[in-house]
Amino acid sequence: MTRTILIADDHPLFRQALAMAAGNVAKDARLVEGATLASALLEAQAADDLALILLDLKMPGAEGFSGVALLHAEKPEVPILVVSSEAAAGTAQKALRFGAVGFIGKDSDLSVIEAAIADALTGKRLAAPVDPLxxxxxxxxxxxxxxxxxxxxxxxxxxxxxxxxxxxxxxxxxxxxxxxxxxxxxxxxxxxxxxxxxxxxxxxxx
Missing domain, CATH: 1.10.10.10 (Winged helix-like DNA-binding domain superfamily/Winged helix DNA-binding domain)
Structure with a gap:
C-alpha cells in the first residue's frame, strides 16, 4: 500500500530538509512538493493516498491560518504538521484549533522534526487548548x-x-x-x- 507525504513550503532548501526527514521516517512514502498554497492544494486534491501534510504557515497565497484551514477543509482526515519560523505558543494553539495535529519550529534539529513526523503518521496529535468562546x-x-x-x-x-x-x-x-x-x-x-x-x-x- 502506497502513501504520499506533501511538503508545502516556498523555500527550496527547507523543502529539501523536510524531504530528507520525511524520507528517513517513511522510506516507502512518495514525496510531493508545493511551493505555493495553490500548488499545495492541487497536490492534496490529486493524492488519493495522502498520509501527511507538512505545512509552512507563511508561503505565497497563505496568510494567517488560511493555509491550515483550506488544506484541512480539502483533506479533513489527513494530519497536518505545521513547520514554522513563528515559535509563539499562541501561534501553535491557533494552528491546532484550525486542524493541525502538531507544530514545530523551523530551527528544530532534524531528529526533532523526524520524531514529530513519526508521531503525526501514527495518529498522535497535540491537544488543542480549550476555549469555551x-x-x-x-x-x-x-x-x-x-x-x-x-x-x-x-x-x-x-x-x-x-x-x-x-x-x-x-x-x-x-x-x-x-x-x-x-x-x-x-x-x-x-x-x-x-x-x-x-x-x-x-x-x-x-
Whole structure:
C-alpha cells in the first residue's frame, strides 16, 4: 500500500530538509512538493493516498491560518504538521484549533522534526487548548466546505460576489448560494458579521 507525504513550503532548501526527514521516517512514502498554497492544494486534491501534510504557515497565497484551514477543509482526515519560523505558543494553539495535529519550529534539529513526523503518521496529535468562546466558532468554520472557505476568504478581502465568482470560476448565483450556506453555518446574519467571526480566530485571507 502506497502513501504520499506533501511538503508545502516556498523555500527550496527547507523543502529539501523536510524531504530528507520525511524520507528517513517513511522510506516507502512518495514525496510531493508545493511551493505555493495553490500548488499545495492541487497536490492534496490529486493524492488519493495522502498520509501527511507538512505545512509552512507563511508561503505565497497563505496568510494567517488560511493555509491550515483550506488544506484541512480539502483533506479533513489527513494530519497536518505545521513547520514554522513563528515559535509563539499562541501561534501553535491557533494552528491546532484550525486542524493541525502538531507544530514545530523551523530551527528544530532534524531528529526533532523526524520524531514529530513519526508521531503525526501514527495518529498522535497535540491537544488543542480549550476555549469555551472560540472553540464553537472554530467548529463552525471547520464545517465549511473548501469552496465555501474560499468564498469566505474572498469576502474578507472585500471582494464582491461577481469578483469572487470570477476568481473561482463559478457563477455569481452559485457564490450567492454559498454565502447563504456560510451565514447559516456561522450562525450570523450578514457578511460583516461573518468576517468578524473569522477574524476573531485569526483567519486571515489568502
Amino acid at each position: 472560540l472553540d464553537p466558532v472554530a467548529a463552525q468554520i471547520a464545517s465549511l466546505t473548501p469552496t465555501q472557505l474560499k468564498v469566505m476568504l474572498g469576502v474578507m478581502q472585500g471582494r464582491l460576489n461577481k469578483q469572487i465568482a470570477f476568481d473561482l470560476g463559478l457563477s455569481e448565483a452559485t457564490i450567492k448560494a454559498h454565502m447563504t450556506s456560510i451565514l447559516k453555518k456561522l450562525d450570523v446574519q450578514n457578511r460583516t458579521q461573518a468576517v468578524l467571526v473569522a477574524k476573531a480566530l485569526g483567519l486571515a485571507p489568502a
